[in-house]
Amino acid sequence: MRQQLSKWLEGRVQQCVSGERNPISSCEKIERKRNSLNRRSAEMIKVNAKGTITKVEPVxxxxxxxxxxxxxxxxIKQNKRLYLEEEIENRLAEFYKGDLVHDEEFNPFHLNDSKVDHSPNLEVDVREDRKLFHYDRLKAVQYAERWWNDFNPAYKKFDVDCTNYISQCLHAGGAQMRGYPNRSSGWWMQxxxxxxxxxxxxxxxxxLPNSKVGLRAQEVSSPDQLLLGDVICYDFEGDGRFNHTTIVTGRDAxxxxxxxxxxxxxxxRYWAYEDSTAYTPNIKYKFLSIVDDKGAKK
Known part of the structure; x- marks a missing residue:
């Protein structure tokens, strides 16, 4: 079992670097990643993969x-510049009589309660909270780097944790909670x-774009206008309900x-998510730049 999974991973690593496709381990996601890099005049010059079995379930x-x-x-090398991208894949493999017969990445977005649209009744402003807000982008990014592959025990953990994580980053940058205990009001966890x-x-x-006090954002038209600590929202299916959120932590060459x-x-990770298993050609984005009470993006 372990040997077969190791061989499968070796095939994926080889495909990343050389483009060589093994019939057993060939991955369309990797091809999309390679194509995305080619369009940006970039390439994967080295790839490491380390796997850990988390559960074995006899069927x-x-x-x-x-x-x-x-x-x-x-x-990744791009225009003589090197940078490191990291990603965690949660996968499910099926073995028949000890032979690997199927393997896929687990897509948890079907668990996301964003399919219930809470937005029309969302109360974004709480009148009693008029404290000035200054967004510390450096602290937000430092938090994002510290916890990208871990969970802060001070907060509740979710199976679909993307927006909870982004909210924590924004809070680390100085955004104050408001609206408790009304779940449809403000922005808070307590x-x-x-x-x-x-x-x-x-x-x-x-x-974010409808809030008038405290934490709020201005929508911009293109990703290159975003600054460190800004937010990108993703509607993978293009159906009007956004189901993923990321935070800007760097720039490519x-x-x-x-x-x-x-x-x-x-x-x-490159902002466009073209290599994601959740990606569809109908994907839509919202580019949200955080503003504060000094009247300028920092």
Whole structure:
């Protein structure tokens, strides 16, 4: 079992670097990543992959399902500049009589309660909170880097954790909670309870550009206008309900955003997510730049 999974990972690493496709381990996601890099005049010059089996579940006498996690480290070269992108894949393999017969990445977005649209009733402003807000972008990015592949025990953890993680980053940057205990009001997490805007991608997408006090954002037209600590929202299916959120933590050699995220834990990932298993040609984005009470983006 372990030997077969190791061989499968070796095939994926080889495909990343050389483009050589093994019939057993060939991955369309890797091809999309390579194509995206080619369009940016970039390439993966080295890739490391480390897998850990998390669960073995016998299904029948002949069939076993194996859950495992892979930590990929992509060393990317672009216009003589090197940077490291990291990604965690949660995968499910199926073995029949000890032979690997199926393997796929687990997509947790079907668990996301963003499919329930809380946005029309969302109350973005709380009148009693008029404290001035200054956004410390450096602290937000430092938090994003510290916790990109871990969970801060001070906060509740979710199976679909992307927006919870982004809210924590914004809070680390100085954004103050408001609206407790009304889940449809403001932006907050307290006492193991939370507002929709704190944890639901579609609600945060509506909250940030409509908020008038405290934490708020201005929508910009293109990703190159974003600064470190800004937010990108993703509607993978293009149906109007946004189901993923990332934070800008770096730039590539062409000045385009690199982002960190949870759910699909990743750091310094190219903003467009063309290599994601959740990606569809109908994807839509919202580019949200955080503003503060000094009247300028910092």
């Amino acid at each position: 029948t006498g002949d069939v076993e399902k194996v859950s495992y996690q892979v930590h990929f480290r992509y060393f 006492n193991q309870n939370w507002s929709y805007s704190w944890t639901v991608a579609n609600s945060l997408r509506w909250f 062409e000045g385009m955003p690199l982002v960190n995220a949870h759910t699909f834990n990743s750091r310094m």
